Amino acid sequence: MHAEPAQTSDIDLLHAIARSEEGALTALYDRYRLILFGLLVRILNSREEAEDVLQEVFLQVWRRAADFDQERGRPFTWLVTLTRSRGIDRLRVLAARQRLTDSAALEVRAEASDAVADTLHAEQREIIARALASLPAEQRGALRLAYFEGLTQSEIAVRLGSPLGTVKTRMRAGMSTLRELLADQPQNFFGSGPG
Amino acid sequence: MAGHEDYKEMLAAHGLGALDVEEARTLELHLRDCADCGQELDEWKATAAMLALEAAPAAPSEQLKDRIIDVVRNDVAESKSSGSTVEPSAASRRERTNVVSLPTHRKVSSGIPSWFAIAAGLVFVVLLGSLYVLWRQNKAARQDLARLAAQVQETQQQVARQREVIELVNAPGARVSQLAGTKEVPGAHGMVAYDTSGRAILMAKGLPAPPAGKAYQLWFIAGGKPLPGKVFTTDASGAGTLTDSMPSAAMNSPIFAITLEPAGGVPAPTGAIYLSSGA
Numbered sequence: 001m002h003a004e005p006a007q008t009s010d011i012d013l014l015h016a017i018a019r020s021e022e023g024a025l026t027a028l029y030d031r032y033r034l035i036l037f038g039l040l041v042r043i044l045n046s047r048e049e050a051e052d053v054l055q056e057v058f059l060q061v062w063r064r065a066a067d068f069d070q071e072r073g074r075p076f077t078w079l080v081t082l083t084r085s086r087g088i089d090r091l092r093v094l095a096a097r098q099r100l101t102d103s104a105a106l107e108v109r110a111e112a113s114d115a116v117a118d119t120l121h122a123e124q125r126e127i128i129a130r131a132l133a134s135l136p137a138e139q140r141g142a143l144r145l146a147y148f149e150g151l152t153q154s155e156i157a158v159r160l161g162s163p164l165g166t167v168k169t170r171m172r173a174g175m176s177t178l179r180e181l182l183a184d185q186p187q188n189f190f191g192s193g194p195g
Numbered sequence: 196m197a198g199h200e201d202y203k204e205m206l207a208a209h210g211l212g213a214l215d216v217e218e219a220r221t222l223e224l225h226l227r228d229c230a231d232c233g234q235e236l237d238e239w240k241a242t243a244a245m246l247a248l249e250a251a252p253a254a255p256s257e258q259l260k261d262r263i264i265d266v267v268r269n270d271v272a273e274s275k276s277s278g279s280t281v282e283p284s285a286a287s288r289r290e291r292t293n294v295v296s297l298p299t300h301r302k303v304s305s306g307i308p309s310w311f312a313i314a315a316g317l318v319f320v321v322l323l324g325s326l327y328v329l330w331r332q333n334k335a336a337r338q339d340l341a342r343l344a345a346q347v348q349e350t351q352q353q354v355a356r357q358r359e360v361i362e363l364v365n366a367p368g369a370r371v372s373q374l375a376g377t378k379e380v381p382g383a384h385g386m387v388a389y390d391t392s393g394r395a396i397l398m399a400k401g402l403p404a405p406p407a408g409k410a411y412q413l414w415f416i417a418g419g420k421p422l423p424g425k426v427f428t429t430d431a432s433g434a435g436t437l438t439d440s441m442p443s444a445a446m447n448s449p450i451f452a453i454t455l456e457p458a459g460g461v462p463a464p465t466g467a468i469y470l471s472s473g474a
Binding site: 034051074081132171 | 204208215240243248251252263264266
């Protein structure tokens with residue numbers, strides 16, 4: 001367990017980063033590296049690419065910490081959204097590059113993540129896992145394709161062979177259920193820290 | 196065009212980054228004016244972000260933290276030297292809502308501005324080069340123009356002089372005397388046209404350029420006595436012209452001579468005779 005991250009809120013860390021305090025950046029990195037790297041490995045199927053993108057992400061955090069507006073959301077959301085966005089960008093570049101090689105990505109997937117214990121966020125993982133498990137499989141599938149593979153609704157419709165309208169309905173329903181389930185959690189569900 | 200409720204329907208998918216490009220674009224336009232939808236979108240984004248926790252946590256290599264610190268320090272050095280601190284505020288304007296742009300809009304990476312700067316620099320250098328070439332051409336053209344203008348002026352003067360001669364020769368009682376080169380300049384020749392009023396025009400050719408401080412002087416010889424005329428010099432082709440008034444004493448059967456004298460002219464000839472109409 002890390003003692004320090006519990007003492008400084010994410011918001012304070014971002015403010016310190018905005019003041020170019022290097023220590024705050026490494027503290028934020030220590031706090032979220034497992035989640036963000038895990039997310040990138042899931043998206044990219046490659047530790048090497050994931051490290052490269054994570055480096056870009058933290059450079060971006062360094063440059064743009066001042067842009068974070070706490071009125072509009074939590075640091076966790078900001079950080080994860082940035083990371084996912086960069087990951088999907090990279091995935092598209094790689095997909096364009098590797099389209100011809102048709103590599104057996106699915107075989108790699110199982111061993112690529114190299115999962116570790118994230119004791120800091122274990123409880124939250126459990127909550128999201130339960131929430132997702134409560135969704136109908138087709139809704140869960142649509143959300144995963146969008147989030148981890150960066151597919152648009154039209155692309156998902158093609159992938160699943162479903163009408164576009166059906167995909168839209170499933171996606172909206174799945175998101176609504178998730179939102180309700182997570183809304184039951186405390187306000188400080190993620191990372192806002194004290195205050 | 197879609198209405199507010201239609202846009203609200205799109206918000207959940209947009210929070211997930213799953214709208215098709217065109218839909219995302221129209222929704223973003225709506226979001227500029229609709230705070231209500233903006234707030235709801237933030238909530239959907241928070242929900243979508245929770246999906247990240249479904250991915251199994253994984254540890255990056257130990258070296259990554261050091262690499263990030265290195266990159267960040269280099270970035271500090273770069274922005275200090277290039278003054279690129281503008282970026283955060285520009286980004287700030289665009290993404291005040293904590294919205295991280297959708298992947299489809301994110302193709303513009305941080306590498307682009309530097310390429311743009313290099314391209315802009317190259318264009319600037321090429322423009323400078325073109326400007327210099329144009330300036331040189333313009334300068335050369337101006338010089339050509341000045342030279343041509345001088346030639347035209349000279350030609351006009353010659354034409355005017357010849358017209359004068361023709362007019363003079365055509366006048367009643369006008370006469371023309373031929374001048375031949377002496378042993379000094381056997382190839383030289385000339386003529387003097389004069390009318391009854393005493394107006395005389397000399398046109399000489401084949402004369403060498405007079406040395407510094409010297410000029411050719413016209414003499415009217417009457418009764419064996421040389422009466423001084425004006426002085427003149429020659430152009431590059433060895434031609435010289437002169438308009439003068441004949442002394443009344445020389446009006447009857449004059450003889451003309453050209454000598455080389457001091458540039459200001461002299462009252463009585465001192466130098467060698469170059470052209471003469473007399474025997």
